[in-house]
Amino acid sequence: MRSADFLRLWLANGLWWFSMWMEMVVFGWLALTLTNSAWWVAFVAFSRSAPSAIIGVFGPIVTERFLRRHVILTLQTVNLCGVGTLGVLLAYDALQYWHLATVALLNGCAWALDWPTRRALIPDLVGKVRVVDGMMLENILQSVARLLGPLVAGVTMERLGAGSAIWTLFAISGVAVIILSGVSTDSRSPSPPLGIGDSLRRMREGITFVRDNRPVFGVLLITVIMNAWSFPFQALLPVFARDVLQQGPMGLGLLGSANGVGALLGLLLVHFSRRRWNNQWIFSAGSLLTCVGLCVFSVSELFSLSLIALLISGCGQAGFSTMQSSVLLVESPDHMRSRTMSALVLAIGFGPLGKIQSGVMAVAWGAPLAVGGMAASAFVATALVMVFLGGFLASSARPSH
DSSP states (O other), X not given: OOOHHHHHHHHHHHHHHHHHHHHHHHHHHHHHHHHOOHHHHHHHHHHHHTHHHHHHHHHHHHHTTSOHHHHHHHHHHHHHHHHHHHHHHHHTTOXXXXXXXXXXXXXXXXXXXXXXXXXXXXXXXXXXXXHHHHHXXXXXXXXXXXXXXXXXXXXXXXXXXXXHHHHHHHHHHHHHHHHHTTOOOOOOOSSOOOSHHHHHHHHHHHHHHHHHOHHHHHHHHHHHHIIIIIGGGGGGHHHIIIIISOOOHHHHHHHHHHHHHHHHHHHHHHHHHTTTSOHHHHHHHHXXXXXXXXXXXXXXXXXXXXXXXXXXXXXXXXXXXHHHHHHHHHHSOGGGHHHHHHHHHHHHTTHHHHHHHHHHHHHHHOHHHHHHHHHHHHHHHHHHHHHHSTTSSOOSSOOOO
16 A cells, blocks of 8 residues: 555546446346346346457457556546446436447446456556455455445435436546546556567467466356356346345345445455465355355345345355456466456456346246356356366465465
């Protein structure tokens, strides 16, 4: 925290996460209101995450050419403009579903470049030895944002309407832009690509590194599994809130916040677990716990039990999200950092397939069976990676204290 640039990035990231979690609730509820269809609710979430697969492959060709602070400031401004456009359309009662999906798509493109760049910047600001500590601090704000973002979205829509929620998002993004404009680091890739041929060569080197480093490869495999089968539940929360639990926007916000409370409590478990387990074990255990919580949530018809199940799932997500980037940043040499993080975006890019699958299953069999079946599949697949991927759970460093 002595680093002024890290402090600014940390605060801006907190606002960035807050707006993202708030956006999920607001966009999902607007989609449900406009279409009354679980499929189209899931499709908005698909639009938000679809760019990750393509941009995860080609992102370093762009981001490694520029100062990292310039990249994140520009992309934060894209979010600001997109939300502002929706606010104007709502004010004039002209908002249509395709507007919502388009802005979700643009924000998804920005996120796919922005998120790995923010993460790649952290080791330059705090030093590689403090990467896990930096990620712990990052996840404190992320967990608070996961708690407050959905709650603020639900309360604002319940009391003041969706338009006020959109303008709240706009204000949050605007403050983040102001904070990021004060970041002064000249951090960038140690050796920017010289051209398309050099970029393609780097891409091949990145693929080889990811394949041969078992901790990195295992984290990416489980990331694919969790994004394809576990995390799509978030797209169906509006359907659970209204159709399964008979709740309105306030209840939807509370469901999202319960996940955030669990993530915040889970950080304490992560902190004390670091004394006994290495990063990969914490990451894997968190993934399994997330799936268990979602399986309970999928069969619950009581609002109170659903809140508890999402809290348990959030505890697991704390281990997953903290150690996901930590393993990659610790295991990757400096010249591979951006490429490894872009490979992570590519793995996250399997999420859109999961959202489409969850939408189809929800229409055919109902949202509870869709979420429960996919979470159970994620649990089994994660356990198989832990058992059969040799060298994944072995540590290249001693557990942190």
